[in-house]
Amino acid sequence: xxxxxxxxxxxxxxxxxxxxxxxxxxxxxxxxxxxxxxxxxxxxxxxxxxxxxxxxxxxxxxxxxxxxxxxxxxxxxxxxxxxxxxxxxxxxxxxxxxxxxxxxxxxxxxxxxxxxxxxxxxxxxxxxxxxxxxxxxxxxxxxxxxxxxxxxxxxxxxxxxxxxxxxxxxxxxxxxxxxxxxxxxxxxxxxxxxxxxxxxxxxxxxxxxxxxxxxxxxxxxxxxxxxxxxxxxxxxxxxxxxxxxxxxxxxxxxxxxxxxxxxxxxxxxxxxxxxxxxxxxxxxxxxxxxxxxxxxxxxxxxxxxxxxxxxxxxxxxxxxxxxxxxxxxxxxxxxxxxxxxxxxxxxxxxxxxxxxxxxxxxxxxxxxxxxxxxxxxxxxxxxxxxxxxxxxxxxxxxxxxxxxxxxxxxxxxxxxxxxxxxxxxxxxxxxxxxxxxxxxxxxxxxxxxxxxxxxxxxxxxxxxxxxxxxxxxxxxxxxxxxxxxxxxxxxxxxxxxxxxxxxxxxxxxxxxxxxxxxxxxxxxxxxxxxxxxxxxxxxxxxxxxxxxxxxxxxxxxxxxxxxxxxxxxxxxxxxxxxxxxxxxxxxxxxxxxxxxxxxxxxxxxxxxxxxxxxxxxxxxxxxxxxxxxxxxxxxxxxxxxxxxxxxxxxxxxxxxxxxxxxxxxxxxxxxxxxxxxxxxxxxxxxxxxxxxxxxxxxxxxxxxxxxxxxxxxxxxxxxxxxxxxxxxxxxxxxxxxxxxxxxxxxxxxxxxxxxxxxxxxxxxxxxxxxxxxxxxxxxx
Numbered sequence: 057x058x059x060x061x062x063x064x065x066x067x068x069x070x071x072x073x074x075x076x077x078x079x080x081x082x083x084x085x086x087x088x089x090x091x092x093x094x095x096x097x098x099x100x101x102x103x104x105x106x107x108x109x110x111x112x113x114x115x116x117x118x119x120x121x122x123x124x125x126x127x128x129x130x131x132x133x134x135x136x137x138x139x140x141x142x143x144x145x146x147x148x149x150x151x152x153x154x155x156x157x158x159x160x161x162x163x164x165x166x167x168x169x170x171x172x173x174x175x176x177x178x179x180x181x182x183x184x185x186x187x188x189x190x191x192x193x194x195x196x197x198x199x200x201x202x203x204x205x206x207x208x209x210x211x212x213x214x215x216x217x218x219x220x221x222x223x224x225x226x227x228x229x230x231x232x233x234x235x236x237x238x239x240x241x242x243x244x245x246x247x248x249x250x251x252x253x254x255x256x257x258x259x260x261x262x263x264x265x266x267x268x269x270x271x272x273x274x275x276x277x278x279x280x281x282x283x284x285x286x287x288x289x290x291x292x293x294x295x296x297x298x299x300x301x302x303x304x305x306x307x308x309x310x311x312x313x314x315x316x317x318x319x320x321x322x323x324x325x326x327x328x329x330x331x332x333x334x335x336x337x338x339x340x341x342x343x344x345x346x347x348x349x350x351x352x353x354x355x356x357x358x359x360x361x362x363x364x365x366x367x368x369x370x371x372x373x374x375x376x377x378x379x380x381x382x383x384x385x386x387x388x389x390x391x392x393x394x395x396x397x398x399x400x401x402x403x404x405x406x407x408x409x410x411x412x413x414x415x416x417x418x419x420x421x422x423x424x425x426x427x428x429x430x431x432x433x434x435x436x437x438x439x440x441x442x443x444x445x446x447x448x449x450x451x452x453x454x455x456x457x458x459x460x461x462x463x464x465x466x467x468x469x470x471x472x473x474x475x476x477x478x479x480x481x482x483x484x485x486x487x488x489x490x491x492x493x494x495x496x497x498x499x500x501x502x503x504x505x506x507x508x509x510x511x512x513x514x515x516x517x518x519x520x521x522x523x524x525x526x527x528x529x530x531x532x533x534x535x536x537x538x539x540x541x542x543x544x545x546x547x548x549x550x551x552x553x554x555x556x557x558x559x560x561x562x563x564x565x566x567x568x569x570x571x572x573x574x575x576x577x578x579x580x581x582x583x584x585x586x587x588x589x590x591x592x593x594x595x596x597x598x599x600x601x602x603x604x605x606x607x608x609x610x611x612x613x614x615x616x617x618x619x620x621x622x623x624x625x626x627x628x629x630x631x632x633x634x635x636x637x638x639x640x641x642x643x644x645x646x647x648x649x650x651x652x653x654x655x656x657x658x659x660x661x662x663x664x665x666x667x668x669x670x671x672x673x674x675x676x677x678x679x680x681x682x683x684x685x686x687x688x689x690x691x692x693x694x695x696x697x698x699x700x701x702x703x704x705x706x707x708x709x710x711x712x713x714x715x716x717x718x719x720x721x722x723x724x725x726x727x728x729x730x731x732x733x734x735x736x737x738x739x740x741x742x743x744x745x746x747x748x749x750x751x752x753x754x755x756x757x758x759x760x761x762x763x764x765x766x767x768x769x770x771x772x773x774x775x776x777x778x779x780x781x782x783x784x785x786x787x788x789x790x791x792x793x794x795x796x797x798x799x800x801x802x803x804x805x806x807x808x809x810x811x812x813x814x815x816x817x818x819x820x821x822x823x824x825x826x827x828x829x830x831x832x833x834x835x836x
Contacts, residue, residue, distance in 0.1 A: 057724045065553065070095045070190055075132075076121030076148075077101040079171075085179040085792060096768060101133040110141065116193075117144045117186045120160075130159045137164035144189040148182065170435040198346050198357060199337060201433060202440050209279075209299035212336055215260055215292060217241055221336075225312060229301070250274045254796040257283045258295045269449070277303045282444075286339040296336050345373075349401070350437045352376070365426050365443045365663030367416050384526040385417055400432060401439065409439075413450055425450045455601070462491045462605050466612055473616045480620075484613040485589070491609060492575065492602045494591035500531070500614075501587050506543060508532055509588065539590050542576040548607070549576045552597040566827065573601055579610040587614055645677065646728070649735055652676060664744055666714040677740075682712045696726055703727065720745050776809050 072089070074081045074097050081099050091097040098115075100106050103123045123132050133145055147160050147168040157168045166189055169182055172343045203210060204223050211222035219237050227234060230245050267284040279299050286296035315612035334402040335406045337344055343362030348354050353376040363370060372382035384390035393414065400408045417423045424447040431440045465487040472483055481499050489497045500509035507533045533540045541549040551574045575598040589610045594602070605707035637644055642660035645654055657672045665672070665680055671681075690709055697704040702725035712720045724741040780802050785797035 066092070070116045070186060071114075072097050072117045072119055072186060073106060074099040074113045074119045074121075075101070075103070075123055078122040082175060084175045087187075088176055088179035089183050090520075091391050092180050093187050095183055095186060106132065108137065108609060109550070110136070110143075115143055116190050117146065119148045120165070121148050121184065124559055124634070130156070133160055133163040133165050142193070144186075146189070151833075181210075195357060198438075202344065202346070202431075203336065205316050209301070210336070211297055212288065213258065213295040213297070214288060215262070215294055217255060220288065220294065224315060226299075228311070228315065229299075245509075246274060254281075257281060258297075261285050261295060262293065271302075272531055277301055277683050281302075284339065284341055286362065286456065287335060295740065296340055298340065298342070341444060343441075345441045345443075346433075347441055348437060349440050353381075356438065362441070362443060365424075365445050366422065367418060383416070383418060389417075390682075397428075397430075398660070413446060418833070445521070456493070458493075459582070462609075465491060466609065467613055469616060473620065477617060477620065479611065480616060484609060487604055488589050488609055491605045492591050492598065493594050493596075494695045495593035497572075497589070497591040499587060499589050502533075502543070504584075506533065506585050509536070509543075539574060539576045539588075542578045542586055542588055542764055546578060548578070548603045549574075550598045550603065553577075573598055575606065577603060577606040579607075579614050581614060589613075590728070603799075603812060625702065640741070645672075645740040645742070645745075647677065647738045647740055649737045655737065661742070664713070664742065665711070680742075681709055681717055683712055686710070699825075701742045708745065720749050780805055780809075 070093060072095050076099070080101070081097060081447045086097050089097055098109070098373075100109060106118075106123070118136075120132065123449065136143070144167075145165045147157060147165050148171050149156070150171045161168065168186055169178075169185060170713045171178065184438060205628050206223055207225060209223070209226045209229050211226045212220045215222055218239050218240075218241050222230075222234070222237055230237060232240075232245070237245075241310055242254045245251075246254065253272050253274065254481075257270045257272070261268045261283045261338060265285050267282055270281050270283070272279045272281055278301075280302050281297060281299045283295055283297045285293050288294040337359060341361060341364045343359060345358035345362045346356045348356055358373060363373075366372075366379075366383045368379070368382045372378050379395050380390055384393060392413075397411070403409075409432075411428045413425045414428060416427055424445060426443050426447050429442045429520045431442070433439060468487065469480065469484060472480060485497050485499050488499075489495070498511055500511050502509050508688050511531065531540075533543050536774075538549070538554075540552060544783050554574055555570045571592050573594055574590065574592045575594075576588060578585045587610065589606055591602075591606065637646075637656070640658055640660055643664040645652065645659045645661060646656040648655045654675055654677055657669050659669070661672070667679075678684075678687050681690060686709075691708070694704060694762070701833050703724075706722055706724050706765070708720060708722050712718050722745050723742045724743075726739045727735055728737045730736050784799060784802045787795040791798065
């Protein structure tokens with residue numbers, strides 16, 4: 057429990073009832089009490105008179121001397137306490153009556169002072185003790201008021217999660233009376249399912265020894281809960297809880313106001329275990345202070361967490377100006393928050409006296425964040441100030457917000473993926489700075505051997521501030537500085553103290569932008585580093601979360617670039633295929649397998665078959681065949697071969713034009729497969745071989761004629777030789793004088809015939825060779 061301000065004298069007049077039937081208060085005593093303690097005394101002589109006066113008037117304290125015979129005030133104090141009167145009682149008897157002191161204290165008296173000694177010293181001591189008791193009583197009243205008047209549900213459970221004490225908001229929430237709630241559990245009040253939800257956080261707090269913050273759904277209500285371990289007695293730890301109903305916040309606050317008004321009349325009648333309340337206020341992870349507003353703002357009470365969360369000492373609470381100066385170091389922010397808080401305190405509206413994520417900064421230290429809330433104590437000119445630390449919660453919220461922003465930035469990359477590659481990299485670069493909250497950055501693409509980096513994009517701030525980058529587009533990895541360590545080590549590199557880290561650092565050239573922190577991340581593709589993303593000068597230190605975000609961004613950027621390049625290459629290949637397909641002089645078809653149909657035909661096919669491309673597209677190729685039998689024969693011929701091969705040798709098969717003309721054609725068929733290796737169709741090339749067939753027919757006719765001529769030549773030689781033999785015989789018989797001339801001429805003719813024989817033999821050998829090796833002269 058935080059210490060109260062050491063003040064033993066109140067500024068308000070204290071009313072005291074002085075009871076003594078044997079020794080009235082001396083005038084000197086009255087004066088000392090008035091001067092020393094601002095105490096006004098009303099005196100009476102008997103227990104009966106005292107009870108009559110107390111029934112009509114309230115006093116801040118009672119001083120009891122000798123009330124009845126024997127100076128025993130036990131009966132009076134017992135009746136006083138039984139009536140519910142909690143007024144502080146001091147036993148003030150002369151020496152010699154010590155035996156009665158213990159019984160009166162047990163009956164409910166608060167203190168004992170022996171009435172002996174110098175009157176001024178004696179009544180000065182009495183004055184001081186009266187002031188102390190009055191202040192203590194007011195402090196207890198403030199604590200009770202805070203606990204019971206709080207609009208949030210507050211309660212304390214024992215180690216078995218049974219309710220020990222609860223405020224009025226808790227009673228309203230459960231819809232039971234105080235006696236009904238005592239010693240019951242959530243299972244009795246909320247049912248098994250809802251109780252299990254509540255107990256999970258309570259058990260976790262008991263197990264870990266730390267506060268647990270949750271949001272729980274009970275019926276149709278959503279509750280924000282803070283549950284924390286709390287020492288309820290020596291050796292026993294229970295659960296304290298503060299629960300805010302965030303479903304109908306404004307309606308509940310209005311109901312609580314009305315309830316608090318009703319409670320004001322009965323609040324003095326409530327007798328509660330103040331130790332429990334004290335333990336709750338000391339143990340909860342909330343800073344609490346009570347402030348007076350008039351005649352000036354001052355601190356009446358505070359606990360240690362109030363100092364802890366504001367990061368100040370007790371000295372800072374000596375006056376309100378010292379508090380502002382010590383709690384908020386930045387003078388600009390100090391004036392801003394001071395003006396805001398004081399202005400909203402003046403309005404008196406609790407809905408406005410709430411401030412969230414207020415930064416508490418200290419030079420050279422980490423900034424923490426607090427939430428603050430003030431609750432006015434009606435008609436007392438006081439407020440209860442609550443403060444709790446939300447630094448970790450803010451870190452989680454900021455991290456979640458950053459992750460959502462990062463997801464949005466990643467989705468933005470997909471959104472612009474259809475644009476130019478330079479725009480994509482520029483967008484990725486600016487997003488890398490935003491995702492890591494960095495000031496500078498650049499993206500580089502590595503050469504295939506990873507020896508050199510080409511800087512593709514610099515961030516805009518670098519372009520403005522750095523005079524070196526404009527001339528450096530190609531950077532050698534081997535001689536590069538610390539940023540290239542991510543390539544050399546093949547891992548991300550974080551340097552949070554650039555000025556102190558010498559590893560891999562080659563220094564900054566003149567005109568280079570100043571660097572304080574740097575994060576460099578390599579982007580891999582199939583084991584090769586293809587690019588790097590570098591960011592620098594984040595205000596706080598880089599961490600693994602930044603590395604993960606940058607790696608994800610870089611991988612996505614490269615994947616989009618790689619996909620775009622593959623798509624561009626595919627488009628080029630499609631264009632090349634289309635150009636090649638259309639430029640073929642032979643008819644070409646792309647056939648789909650399921651169902652069998654013409655998917656694409658070139659102009660040569662349209663010209664050959666005399667169908668338009670539109671007429672053929674989507675149709676079965678049957679319309680190009682002679683008849684149904686021809687289709688079946690064609691199908692059997694190619695199916696038996698293509699089931700085991702990707703393509704088949706050229707073959708000849710007759711086809712039919714649109715006008716019914718049948719023509720010989722040479723066919724070439726190759727299978728088409730998708731990326732999974734599944735057959736999707738065929739490429740079918742058809743060449744009209746009518747001219748070749750006609751030329752072949754003419755060739756065969758000519759060869760037949762040559763063969764016939766050779767046969768006739770062989771016969772002619774025999775036919776010539778026979779008459780020559782007759783002529784030679786007749787010349788000797790009939791013309792001896794001319795026989796020599798005739799013989800000479802016959803010999804000349806025989807030579808000629810012999811030459812024809814030799815030529816025929818050679819022609820026969822050549823003809824046999826051609827028939828053997830080239831198939832010439834064969835009749836189909």
